[in-house]
Amino acid sequence: MQSMNTSPRPGFLAALTRGFKGHCPACGEGKLYWRYLKVEPACGACGHDLAQYPADDGPAYFTILIVGHLIVAPLLLFPFIWQAPVVLVLVSTLLPLTVATLVLLPLIKGAFIGALYALRIKAQDGALHTADPADRSPQP
Secondary structure: OOOOOOOOOOOHHHHHHHHHOOEOOOOOOOEOEOOOOOEOOEOOOOOOEOOOOOOOOHHHHHHHHHHHHHHHHHHOOOOHHHHOOHHHHHHHHHHHHHHHHHHHHHHHHHHHHHHHHHHOOOHHHHHHHHOOHHHHOOOO
16 A cells, blocks of 8 residues: 655654654654554555564664663662672562563654654565575576
8 A cells, every 4th residue: 555645755853753653654643553562554644554664673672772771781880789689689670671671662663663664665675685696687
């Protein structure tokens, strides 16, 4: 399904921001998700095909990277992590890590989809990278 939106294509940062906010990267009006991490098949406002963007493991990778740097790395600087009982450390660190991960994941997935939209990367583009190079050689 092609987008019915006739307005000019937004720039990279606009698409990234729209996705981060949970909106369609094309128009910024429609919802990106119909459930927690389930992407709408098409934008309800402009009809843009949202299911065409391959946001597979990328958002999870970036979420773990960000949570690790924002929460885990600073915690290692405090001596209580090394001196407190293991049960106390697990409870006091796993709960914030879980909450931060679950809160950030849809935001980062939306931004990731916005970036894919801005860079014009679609799921069918994956076939370009998996096809046999012999199949792409010019025919006489």
